[in-house]
Amino acid sequence: MSQAVQAFRGFSRFYTRLLGLLERRLLGGPLTLAEARMMFEVRATPEISASALARRMGADRGRISRMLARLRKLELVERQGSPGGRRALPLRLTERGREVLEELEARSNRQAGGLLASLDAKRQARLTVALLEAQALLQEAEGRGAPGGSPGESPSVRLREAGLGDLGRVVSLHAEIYSLEYGFTQEFEGYVLSGLAEYMERPRDGSRVWIAEQGGAWAGCVGAVEQPGSEAQLRWLLVAPALRGSGAGRLLVEQAVSFCRGRNYRQIFLWTLQDLSAARSLYQSVGFVLAESRQGVMGGRSMVEERWVLDLAPPEAERPQGRPQLA
Secondary structure (H helix, E strand, C coil), rough: CCCHHHHHHHHHHHHHHHHHCCCCHHHHCCCCCCHHHHHHHHHCCCCCCHHHHHHHCCCCHHHHHHHHHHHHCCEEECCCCCCCCCCCEEECCCHHHHHHHHHHHHHHHHHHHHHHHHCCCHHHHHHHHHHHHHHHHHHHHHHHCCCCCCCCCEEEEEEEECCCHHHHHHHHHHHHHHHHHHHHCCHHHHHHHHHHHHHHHCCCCCEEEEEEEEECCEEEEEEEEEECEEEEEEEEEEHHHCCCCCCHHHHHHHHHHHHHHHHCCEEEEEEEEEECCHHHHHHHHHCCCCEEEEEEEEEEEEEEEEEEECCCCCHHHHHCCCCCCCC
16 A cells, blocks of 8 residues: 555545544534535536436435435425426425525534634645645546546636635635745735725726636636726736646636726736746736836735736737828
């Protein structure tokens, strides 16, 4: 047995015991772990069928059918439509099912908060990065072992606009990752938080924040924020350490640039740090040019701050010419 296998199994046993996952009912609620997972999947995938649910959970249809029967008896899950015909009836949570799941999530959050309370901010940051990396690596392995998969193949990176709860995660992950990698203090968390608070308070027709995901795992984020003078600022670019090199960073930056072009902004600018060599290379490859450097303080540390700009207006020679005026 390899050291990796031993470590993986050892952690699985520890984690199962820590969270009480072998108890008959999860967190003292009415559901088993498998039933709770089923309800999460039904909520996450509207109109999912029982057969698709079985594939998603990797369980045989007989077991899925028995669990569904119990959840329907508890009035937590229902089928949409009336029986009859050849089309499988899609599933959805009932109002009571949504309430039970929300309560289960609240209990899970309280349990996780209690477990993490004994760790200081630095240790929580280390744990967060380690968990993100573990999830990304295991999802990559899952992709290689999937039917039709090939060595080196991993789930594609997908972008979506930020939704409920995403901006809080943007703040916390900035604080945790920059604390771990650069020793930034909580001052940096305040800097990110104040910028996002300002973003939330202003009209957002000309601004957006996007989230990148790979195989359902958080992969990164970026924002484009409207500024005076027909300009936009690119902000909050962050890629999870385990997913750097996946193309997530380039997709995020290109999405922000494309959005700004569609809004007819004249220029995009950003502020970054001289020490962030990978980010600087990415900006340069997209077309940004260094416009200004200055000494500053970020996250409690003395750093060289840089302003990079990207002109979006076409050169004068490429601009459409007006119709000639007749004499």
